[in-house]
Amino acid sequence: MNTAMNDPAEVLVDCQSVWKIFGSRAQAAVKAISERGLSKKQVLQDFDCVVGVSDASLQVHRGEIFCIMGLSGSGKSTLIRLLNRLIEPSLGKITVKGKEIARLNAAELRAMRSRNIGMVFQSVALLPNRTVLENAGFGLEVRGVAKDERNRTAHAALEKVGLGDWTARYPRELSGGMQQRVGLARALAADPEIILMDEPFSALDPLIRRQLQDEFRQLTKSLGKSAVFITHDLEEAIRIGDRIAIMKDGVIVQVGTAEEIVTKPADDYVSDFVAGISRIHLVKAHSVMRPVAEFKAAEPHCDVNVLLRTSPEADIAALIDLTMQSDRDAISVVENGAVIGVVTIRGLLRGVAGTPTAA
Amino acid sequence: MDISTITDTFDGWTDNALSWISDNGEWLFDSVRAVLEGTYNGVLWLLQLAPFYVIAIIAALLGWRLINAFAGILVGLAMIFCAVMGLWSETMSTLALVMTATILALLFGIPIGIVAGFVRAFDRFLEPILDLIQTMPPYIYLLPAIALLGYGAATALVATFIVAMPPAIRLTALGIRMTPHEFIELGQASGLTPWQMFIKIRLPFAIPSIMAGINQCLMMAFGMVVIAGIVGSGGLGETIYSAVRTLDIATSINAAIAIVILTMVLDRLTQSVARRAKGDAR
Numbered sequence: 001m002n003t004a005m006n007d008p009a010e011v012l013v014d015c016q017s018v019w020k021i022f023g024s025r026a027q028a029a030v031k032a033i034s035e036r037g038l039s040k041k042q043v044l045q046d047f048d049c050v051v052g053v054s055d056a057s058l059q060v061h062r063g064e065i066f067c068i069m070g071l072s073g074s075g076k077s078t079l080i081r082l083l084n085r086l087i088e089p090s091l092g093k094i095t096v097k098g099k100e101i102a103r104l105n106a107a108e109l110r111a112m113r114s115r116n117i118g119m120v121f122q123s124v125a126l127l128p129n130r131t132v133l134e135n136a137g138f139g140l141e142v143r144g145v146a147k148d149e150r151n152r153t154a155h156a157a158l159e160k161v162g163l164g165d166w167t168a169r170y171p172r173e174l175s176g177g178m179q180q181r182v183g184l185a186r187a188l189a190a191d192p193e194i195i196l197m198d199e200p201f202s203a204l205d206p207l208i209r210r211q212l213q214d215e216f217r218q219l220t221k222s223l224g225k226s227a228v229f230i231t232h233d234l235e236e237a238i239r240i241g242d243r244i245a246i247m248k249d250g251v252i253v254q255v256g257t258a259e260e261i262v263t264k265p266a267d268d269y270v271s272d273f274v275a276g277i278s279r280i281h282l283v284k285a286h287s288v289m290r291p292v293a294e295f296k297a298a299e300p301h302c303d304v305n306v307l308l309r310t311s312p313e314a315d316i317a318a319l320i321d322l323t324m325q326s327d328r329d330a331i332s333v334v335e336n337g338a339v340i341g342v343v344t345i346r347g348l349l350r351g352v353a354g355t356p357t358a359a
Numbered sequence: 360m361d362i363s364t365i366t367d368t369f370d371g372w373t374d375n376a377l378s379w380i381s382d383n384g385e386w387l388f389d390s391v392r393a394v395l396e397g398t399y400n401g402v403l404w405l406l407q408l409a410p411f412y413v414i415a416i417i418a419a420l421l422g423w424r425l426i427n428a429f430a431g432i433l434v435g436l437a438m439i440f441c442a443v444m445g446l447w448s449e450t451m452s453t454l455a456l457v458m459t460a461t462i463l464a465l466l467f468g469i470p471i472g473i474v475a476g477f478v479r480a481f482d483r484f485l486e487p488i489l490d491l492i493q494t495m496p497p498y499i500y501l502l503p504a505i506a507l508l509g510y511g512a513a514t515a516l517v518a519t520f521i522v523a524m525p526p527a528i529r530l531t532a533l534g535i536r537m538t539p540h541e542f543i544e545l546g547q548a549s550g551l552t553p554w555q556m557f558i559k560i561r562l563p564f565a566i567p568s569i570m571a572g573i574n575q576c577l578m579m580a581f582g583m584v585v586i587a588g589i590v591g592s593g594g595l596g597e598t599i600y601s602a603v604r605t606l607d608i609a610t611s612i613n614a615a616i617a618i619v620i621l622t623m624v625l626d627r628l629t630q631s632v633a634r635r636a637k638g639d640a641r
Binding site: 084086109110111112113114115117118119121123125127129138139141142143190196 | 560
């Protein structure tokens, strides 16, 4: 709950034009890219190398949950592994907490991984011959923390994920959802600033998944952690992420908040994706309202000051509620005491359907 | 120069080399022999310390704990049957030989297997040697051993050691290489040192395979110990060999039964340990 201590502008993870090229002639391909700016297709043709991540740049701020969304083969799993150097970048610079990780030696890299960057895997990877408590304390054990303290911290982490009573069990005795909670507890027990989540909930059934998504977001925010969260499910990205990066064929196509991505998709690929997404909690009043001057010109008889009022951040669900309560067909949007726009029923319908008001 | 001359020259070299080794390495082979026979006699002394029914009861208890009560009873009865046939001391000699040879083979085989699991180049170098050892008829190993170490238990132990080691090496190396990828990744992402990665991740996942290797090693040792009866190893192998020479069919069948009993008992016991290790790793 000490979010006040965190400077939200501080960049914890910074990727600048990062490339990852797989193949036996990756070195030559990298050279060709940096010198001649080859495209991915040319790299495949000329060097028989596959481009996993292509010119990716992103910043993760302190306290932020950053989702990377893409289908399989989009390079999202490669990208997240570049952040803790499980995979070495072919080109580009990755800085974590101000240190360029490619320059760390083996011991420094180990220290960074065990203290600053935790990771949770889709496969969970709980050690089968250890109890839940021992698994949760694994990161601390590796760091050489004494057993008593390690068990105390691990127990506290398990309490946070609601598994305080399961410490003596073995992973095989737990359901998939519970196992993934242990995976999360293991990452939390080591108390890193950044948690990398590699499709952690993808293998779970929908109900458990939603529950874990909400718990994860709430837990991460309350502990003031930053997270990079990989998913192939846009709805999951929207539920969890403060900002979302959409990846396709190794390229980050768009980065933005859920609302930005839904209301202003960068290209056809993204708009195809967002087509099926329910907008009623995503689209806010400020993006469906008509500016107040335009409204007055069109409806000279209507006094905007007698309409029900709301803030620019009210979502469509709230606007619909207000409209139902009102005896008129419009709601004023008020910011700093002044009416800045009006949401009409037309605007609401556009917002639900997904066509921007500006059009 | 025709072919037979080449062959003769080669054979001459081999003979000369062998006699040179036995002349100049006498001190070495004497000490090897002393160590091997000392170990064997120690194990045998331990096994003969208790009367046959105590050993049978211990075996029955192991069978009960490791498999089930029925298996325990069978194991106990089978061991008593060996004593009833009048072959108890031979059975214990064979057991001592097998145990000594297996322990020696594991002492070398498991560390070699671990290195082979990690170092691909070493594994590639080892592969043809192991293939060669395993395709040669096992009694071949008795010849150089008898030339260097003489008639007796030491020769049997060395030949058995050579035959029993390859499965331990192979299955240990396999186990080390088999670590699931996601756990390697977990280890890396948690900041493990290479040593921690070996002890905390690779070794636990290799245990079931290593246990299977121990079982295979034991079975190979059994086969060889019986063959080694020819070189005066003592035990059931020698009983069979002398019975065959005097056409004493009854004794040779009894000894064969005792061997089958001992083999099956040890196989089932170690297999069940291996299964347990596997169950833990799941």
